[in-house]
């Protein structure tokens with residue numbers, strides 16, 4: 001029979017009958033097979049995404065209980081032998097060495113060593129000449145075997161997790177507590193589970209969780225893994241432990257294959273940018289290996305206790321719902337009548353507005369009709385009306401932007417720029433979802449390259465990948481005329497920081513890496529926020545340029561004072577030495593001058609002193625004139641009172657800068 005079907009069937013048919021067999025996949029299975037769409041493309045990126053998902057959960061958790069976040073991240077490198085030990089695998093020496101990928105014949109080894117020696121010699125010569133050693137040489141030495149086993153631990157002081165919920169929260173793909181309409185870093189109910197799936201795929205080790213909710217006198221300890229086919233948690237251990245210190249928060253540990261070498265700089269940039277947008281959090285980042293010299297600890301200190309208010313859960317705007325969502329809202333509503341449902345389960349619909357809308361729906365609708373009795377046709381009618389009718393826009397009150405204060409503080413603390421300007425735009429709406437764009441533009445600073453350095457944030461998450469297509473990058477590169485604002489976009493070290501918060505961030509893809517450039521409302525809000533910052537900077541740049549010009553003028557004049565003093569004094573001496581007849585034509589004033597020079601009242605030093613005084617005087621007069629012209633008169637003087645530790649001392653100290661003077665003095669009534 002088998003042979004018969006083989007001869008009869010056309011080649012394509014065999015394949016298509018196999019394809020036709022029906023199969024189902026669990027979400028866990030789907031994401032394990034397509035892990036790149038969740039940011040787990042390769043071992044390096046997987047390490048980065050694991051850190052990112054855990055840190056973002058930690059921040060969401062602490063902020064949800066208005067606790068200033070303290071987040072500790074540790075990446076511990078585990079050697080192969082330690083790893084084997086951990087899983088109880090006995091070490092085995094290689095016998096057939098030629099079987100292995102890193103096997104080298106004796107000839108190849110000699111060739112490599114000779115090449116390396118030559119390279120080293122070349123580098124030594126370059127180093128001796130004081131030139132920078134090229135990166136290429138280092139790259140040549142890289143091999144593909146840099147993936148390692150890494151234990152990633154993230155500990156926070158957040159709300160913790162209820163004992164019984166832990167397995168489902170962390171062992172079931174697409175489960176979470178952030179599905180409501182609210183600005184949160186997490187949304188999909190996927191991140192932590194992807195880290196677990198990757199651990200399962202690369203090391204086979206389960207996730208280890210310790211958590212305690214606020215006020216709980218025990219900690220939950222859970223070791224679990226995930227049944228990929230069924231998408232259910234597989235619990236190895238779930239116990240309660242003593243919590244005498246009443247600690248609350250979560251500590252999640254996952255052992256994965258990762259590549260620290262290639263993603264090190266990305267992970268550190270991510271932590272640094274997170275510190276910029278979250279200056280009210282304390283981050284401790286550690287990388288631990290068996291060799292001490294590779295270890296690293298970075299602490300990003302908390303710089304403020306001012307935390308943005310927690311985002312609030314909001315209701316859907318009528319223009320943001322589809323048929324399915326309306327059906328779900330009807331199923332979930334606690335309201336009895338249609339009018340109550342429209343008024344209370346949506347934003348921007350008042351009672352009278354709801355009644356008018358119902359009147360518009362037709363005779364089969366009435367305000368008092370039971371909402372649960374609505375048929376599919378009724379729902380289509382409501383949906384169509386929602387699409388066509390006019391509604392007030394949703395307010396941005398439910399959103400929690402970082403705030404200009406935090407953004408500015410974060411930029412200053414991490415970049416130390418020469419100048420910074422920030423702006424928070426007013427709430428706007430995209431497809432029924434409110435959003436706010438905040439921006440900061442800085443000039444100069446530490447570790448900032450000349451040109452545009454773009455930093456993007458969405459719901460206060462730094463976005464580091466796929467920069468090219470992002471709305472912020474495109475706007476900064478293509479739609480801002482930097483010259484108009486006296487900013488040299490290719491020479492100046494320009495930092496462009498844009499943070500977008502919304503109840504729905506229109507990310508492209510599940511990787512949460514970039515926001516497309518196709519949403520006009522967002523693109524124009526981004527442009528306007530950057531322009532506002534540039535406008536502020538332009539005034540500062542012009543003022544600074546004027547101050548520099550003035551300083552330069554003073555410096556140039558001062559440079560000539562010694563030479564001019566000497567020349568003047570020499571001229572005076574020559575004139576004095578001239579005979580009487582010649583001196584007479586200089587007049588009586590000259591006699592007085594002769595007197596003063598002879599009695600050493602006028603010397604080269606006094607001329608120098610007078611000229612210096614004159615230049616200072618001129619400088620002050622010009623500064624005053626400039627201040628009057630630009631409105632910086634006495635009114636700009638502001639008194640700030642500080643408590644003096646020692647009130648017996650009196651002092652006046654002026655700290656001068658080209659644009660202002662800080663005068664510190666003791667005592668009252670001065």
Ligand SMILES: Nc1ncnc2c1ncn2[C@@H]1O[C@H](COP(=O)(O)OP(=O)(O)OP(=O)(O)O)[C@@H](O)[C@H]1O
Nearest residue numbers: 057061169176177186187188189190191192193250
């Ligand atoms: N550190 C933590 N503290 C408290 N709860 C946590 C913590 N980490 C995860 N959770 C809970 O587990 C749930 C699932 O987390 P997971 O990372 O899988 O998804 P998410 O954060 O909801 O969404 P996303 O996939 O977009 O990140 C979260 O919704 C949260 O309730």
